[in-house]
Amino acid sequence: MSAAKLVIGNWKMNGSASQVRAFANLAACEWPGCEAALCVPYPLLPAAQMAFGATPLRWGAQDCSAEDDGAFTGEVSARMIREFGARYVIVGHSERRAGHAETDGQIVGKVQHALAAGLTPIVCVGEKAEERDGEQTAMVLRRQLLQLVRALGRDLGSIVIAYEPVWAIGSGDAAAPGMIDHTLGFIADMLTFHAGSSASAVRILYGGSVNPRNAEAILSRKPVAxxxxxxxxxxxxxxxxxxxxxxxxxxxxTSDAT
Known part of the structure; x- marks a missing residue:
């Protein structure tokens, strides 16, 4: 692949302003071929903007509202996130889908508001263990993506998709290389079938127990952006x-490694 690989860190509900500064101290150098960002909790966005602004490291949030403003207590709009210089926002993470009962329709709305605010949405998709064991992975991914593809049209190329099998998150065991190839290939084919040339610009990531020991083996796979x-x-x-x-x-x- 000629395009830079994208590395997104999801801090979830962890971290501190001092931890943000510790990252900035190590991120002063740039690695050609890698675009990196940390998605931090909302209160740490000002610290990220201050610390990372002079480094190659970008920053983002872990969710956004499907509304621009109004009487939505506790919600944070994409526009507010963008005001802190953020470039990315994670949308539809499995923890949000499960813990907050987010629907595919709500996720579409969040993606549209993120794009309108100038953010790049990282849309998470993936199946549970029982869905994998029941050979339902393709059906689940199609359901999670189809409404989004139809809603975005030509804007589809402005998003990033992250395949995160729910059973791999936090388990310490990433999906097998062959499964990563097959599943990301399925996602790419599905996007192309429904969106045509707009799908070619979509970067598809893998997530789920990625660490320094397995990162190179995963990143060297052809479909992994x-x-x-x-x-x-x-x-x-x-x-x-x-x-x-x-x-x-x-x-x-190494771009042709298998």
Missing amino acids: GVLVGSAALAPADFMDICKAAARCSTPA
């Missing part, structure tokens, strides 16, 4: 090691 990193994104050295692996895998020498 990058990774969404959970717990390993909380340790500056680990996250930077993943970024270095991404830079290595974006070079012509």
